[in-house]
Amino acid sequence: MKFVDEARITVSAGSGGNGCLSFRREKYIPFGGPDGGDGGDGGDLYLEADEQVNTLIDFRYKRHFKAERGEHGRGKLCSGAAGDDLVVKVPVGTEAWDDDTDELIGDLTTAGDRLLVAKGGWHGLGNARYKSSTNRAPRQTSNGTPGEERHLRLEMKLLADVGLLGLPNAGKSTFIRQVSAAQPKVADYPFTTMYPNLGVVTMKDVRNFVIADVPGLVEGAAEGAGLGIQFLRHLTRTRLLLHMVDMAPADVKQDPVESVNIINRELQNYSDALGKQDQWLILNKMDLIPEDIREEFCQEILDRINWQGKVFRISGDSGEGCEVLCAEIMDYLDEVKAAEKAAIEQQKQDAQQAASTEE
Numbered sequence: 001m002k003f004v005d006e007a008r009i010t011v012s013a014g015s016g017g018n019g020c021l022s023f024r025r026e027k028y029i030p031f032g033g034p035d036g037g038d039g040g041d042g043g044d045l046y047l048e049a050d051e052q053v054n055t056l057i058d059f060r061y062k063r064h065f066k067a068e069r070g071e072h073g074r075g076k077l078c079s080g081a082a083g084d085d086l087v088v089k090v091p092v093g094t095e096a097w098d099d100d101t102d103e104l105i106g107d108l109t110t111a112g113d114r115l116l117v118a119k120g121g122w123h124g125l126g127n128a129r130y131k132s133s134t135n136r137a138p139r140q141t142s143n144g145t146p147g148e149e150r151h152l153r154l155e156m157k158l159l160a161d162v163g164l165l166g167l168p169n170a171g172k173s174t175f176i177r178q179v180s181a182a183q184p185k186v187a188d189y190p191f192t193t194m195y196p197n198l199g200v201v202t203m204k205d206v207r208n209f210v211i212a213d214v215p216g217l218v219e220g221a222a223e224g225a226g227l228g229i230q231f232l233r234h235l236t237r238t239r240l241l242l243h244m245v246d247m248a249p250a251d252v253k254q255d256p257v258e259s260v261n262i263i264n265r266e267l268q269n270y271s272d273a274l275g276k277q278d279q280w281l282i283l284n285k286m287d288l289i290p291e292d293i294r295e296e297f298c299q300e301i302l303d304r305i306n307w308q309g310k311v312f313r314i315s316g317d318s319g320e321g322c323e324v325l326c327a328e329i330m331d332y333l334d335e336v337k338a339a340e341k342a343a344i345e346q347q348k349q350d351a352q353q354a355a356s357t358e359e
Contacts, residue, residue, distance in 0.1 A: 005156040007059035014042030014069040014083035016121035016144025022075035036127040040070030042120030043083035049108035050089040099151040121145040160212035166244035171284040175316035248288035287315040
């Protein structure tokens with residue numbers, strides 16, 4: 001299945017039904033009075049996150065979604081039935097944007113989350129509503145209001161704890177195959193992954209985390225070059241970035257230092273937040289570096305980069321260093337999640353204190 005992470009659709013809620021103009025007409029009841037019923041409310045339109053939906057590809061073929069309109073009112077004070085709501089299934093991790101105003105409507109990050117994107121129209125009133133002591137035979141009714149219509153831009157962002165960065169052929173796909181059950185394409189010739197891959201890394205103590213293999217960036221990706229700009233958004237949700245560097249590139253003219261600088265420039269150009277995200281440097285394909293010069297070669301690269309963060313030396317192909325790296329990642333994520341949980345609890349306590357103070 002082709003991976004699609006952006007789609008544009010039109011959503012229309014149902015219009016409200018019109019009110020009815022009717023009078024009670026029965027034998028021996030000459031002044032039956034008005035008995036026109038109200039119309040029904042139009043159906044609302046929702047987006048719902050569903051784990052069974054993995055991509056937005058279905059929206060390439062169906063772009064217009066419309067909820068049911070409310071029925072018109074009828075005589076004998078019968079109100080029209082309300083229109084059924086329409087629920088459109090989207091992948092978990094989908095953001096809904098108003099394509100006309102570029103406003104974020106909502107973010108569906110958990111399975112079962114629902115987001116109202118178009119409100120149904122209000123029902124019209126029948127003439128029975130307008131009866132009064134001075135107007136006993138009203139001929140006035142009102143029409144239902146139109147349902148809301150919107151042009152939406154849906155953007156899917158993968159929900160992953162860890163994102164893999166690197167130029168094409170840096171070994172990201174090989175690494176994710178080594179540490180998880182995911183099976184992205186790998187080969188002994190240079191090429192770039194076309195679509196993101198997710199892998200679940202399970203530790204021996206049953207803890208696990210999700211890692212995303214994002215298509216390789218190229219210079220100028222933030223301005224639209226290559227595939228990178230299409231998938232950089234998937235890195236914004238991750239808690240940690242692994243910057244993978246090919247230490248033994250097939251092209252001898254390719255400098256590992258420049259490779260690191262290219263990627264970091266693209267991250268910074270895309271967004272300041274992404275440029276400042278926690279990042280570890282992963283020196284890959286160490287099995288291709290002779291052992292007698294390995295230490296000196298790596299230290300020279302680190303000195304030239306002036307790297308201040310964590311550094312790991314691995315081989316995605318042989319598995320060297322991968323277990324240690326995954327253990328470090330798991331411990332780091334546990335700390336981050338614990339800090340996030342504590343921050344949420346503190347926010348709740350502050351809100352409760354503020355509420356009690358106001359009372």
